[in-house]
Amino acid sequence: MTFKINHEKTNQHIIIQKTIIEKMVKLVFPKSKLLSYEVISGGCANLNIKTMLDDVQVPYILRIYIRDKDAAFREQKIGDFLKDIVPIPQIYAIGDYNDYRFAITTFIKGMTLRDLLLSNTPHDIKSLMTEAGFYLSKIQKIQFESAGFFDKDLNVMPFDAANTEHDFIKKCLKDTIVLKHIGDENCTKIAYYVDAYKDELIDLNEKSLVHGDYDPANILVDLIDNHWKVTGILDWEFAFSGSFLQDVANMLRYAHHMPAIYKESFLQSLKQNNVILPKNWRIKTHLLNIGSLLDCFIRHPPEERPNQSADIVDLITFFIHKLDEFHKKTH
Numbered sequence: 349m350t351f352k353i354n355h356e357k358t359n360q361h362i363i364i365q366k367t368i369i370e371k372m373v374k375l376v377f378p379k380s381k382l383l384s385y386e387v388i389s390g391g392c393a394n395l396n397i398k399t400m401l402d403d404v405q406v407p408y409i410l411r412i413y414i415r416d417k418d419a420a421f422r423e424q425k426i427g428d429f430l431k432d433i434v435p436i437p438q439i440y441a442i443g444d445y446n447d448y449r450f451a452i453t454t455f456i457k458g459m460t461l462r463d464l465l466l467s468n469t470p471h472d473i474k475s476l477m478t479e480a481g482f483y484l485s486k487i488q489k490i491q492f493e494s495a496g497f498f499d500k501d502l503n504v505m506p507f508d509a510a511n512t513e514h515d516f517i518k519k520c521l522k523d524t525i526v527l528k529h530i531g532d533e534n535c536t537k538i539a540y541y542v543d544a545y546k547d548e549l550i551d552l553n554e555k556s557l558v559h560g561d562y563d564p565a566n567i568l569v570d571l572i573d574n575h576w577k578v579t580g581i582l583d584w585e586f587a588f589s590g591s592f593l594q595d596v597a598n599m600l601r602y603a604h605h606m607p608a609i610y611k612e613s614f615l616q617s618l619k620q621n622n623v624i625l626p627k628n629w630r631i632k633t634h635l636l637n638i639g640s641l642l643d644c645f646i647r648h649p650p651e652e653r654p655n656q657s658a659d660i661v662d663l664i665t666f667f668i669h670k671l672d673e674f675h676k677k678t679h
Contacts, residue, residue: 377452419585440454481617495590513550513635537671642664
C-alpha cells in the first residue's frame with residue numbers, strides 16, 4: 349500500500365449533499381451559480397471539492413474541515429505567510445454552514461506526486477525528489493520563538509516539557525488496540541528502543557516550521573514544457589513548530605518501496621540547500637514514524653479502517669527491523 353494508496357478516505361465515509369455544497373458556495377459568491385462539482389479523492393481528514401461557477405473561467409476548491417475546524421484559519425494564515433516562498437493554495441474565504449466549516453481556495457492544476465510515482469507515466473524521479481527537498485529546505489528555514497502547536501491565529505502553544513515524544517510513544521504502547529494488533533513482542537521492542545534512544549527524539553529547542561504531513565500525497569505536480577514540476581504543497585492542517593525531521597520521516601516512510609534514487613535525490617537536495625541532518629538522524633526518523641503511526645492507529649482502529657491499519661502494522665514492523673539492524677551494529 350505504498351504512499352497510503354489504499355487507505356480509507358474521508359469521502360468514503362462522509363457524503364455532502366449537493367444542496368449543502370450550493371449553499372456554501374452561495375455564501376461566498378452570492379451572485380454565482382454552481383455549474384458542476386467533483387469530489388477530489390485522497391483526503392484522509394477533510395473533503396476537497398472542485399467547483400465550477402457560471403461567471404468565472406477557473407475552478408475553485410471547496411474545502412470542508414471534518415477533523416479540526418480551526419485548521420481553516422491556520423491554513424489561511426500559513427498560505428499568506430508562505431505564498432512567496434513555496435507554491436501553496438490561497439484561501440479566499442472561510443465560512444460556516446450546518447455545523448460544517450469550509451474554505452474556498454485557489455485551484456492548482458496538477459496531479460499528486462504519489463499518483464505520478466505509482467503510474468506508468470514517464471517521469472524523472474531524481475528531478476522531482478530534488479524539488480521536494482528544495483521546498484522542504486525553504487520551509488524548515490522558517491523559525492518560531494518556541495516549539496509547539498499553532499492556535500487558529502498561528503501563535504505557538506509551547507509543548508509540555510513533561511509530555512515528550514518519548515512519553516507519548518510509551519503511552520501509546522499501553523493502549524489495548526495497539527497491544528492487540530501490534531503484538532507484545534513488537535511493543536516490548538519499541539519500548540526498549542524508545543528508552544535506549546531517548547536522546548534521539550525531538551529536542552524542544554527545535555522550532556522550525558513543520559508541515560506535519562509532508563509526503564508525495566500532498567505534493568502536486570504538473571507537466572510544464574515537457575518536464576514534471578512541483579506546482580503545489582497541500583494540506584497544512586497538521587503544521588506545527590518543531591523538528592523538521594518529522595517532515596523528513598514522512599517523506600521517507602515508504603522509501604523502501606521505491607527505487608534508491610527516490611531517497612538519495614531527496615537527501616542530496618537537502619544537503620545542497622544547506623540542511624544539515626543531525627547524527628543518528630535515521631534512528632530519530634524511525635522513532636518519529638513509529639510514534640506517528642501508533643497515533644494514527646489509535647485514532648482510526650482496524651474496524652474503522654482495515655486497509656490503513658494493515659499498512660500501519662507492516663510499516664511499524666519494518667521500522668522495528670531497521671532499529672534491530674542498527675542496534676546489532678552498535679552493540
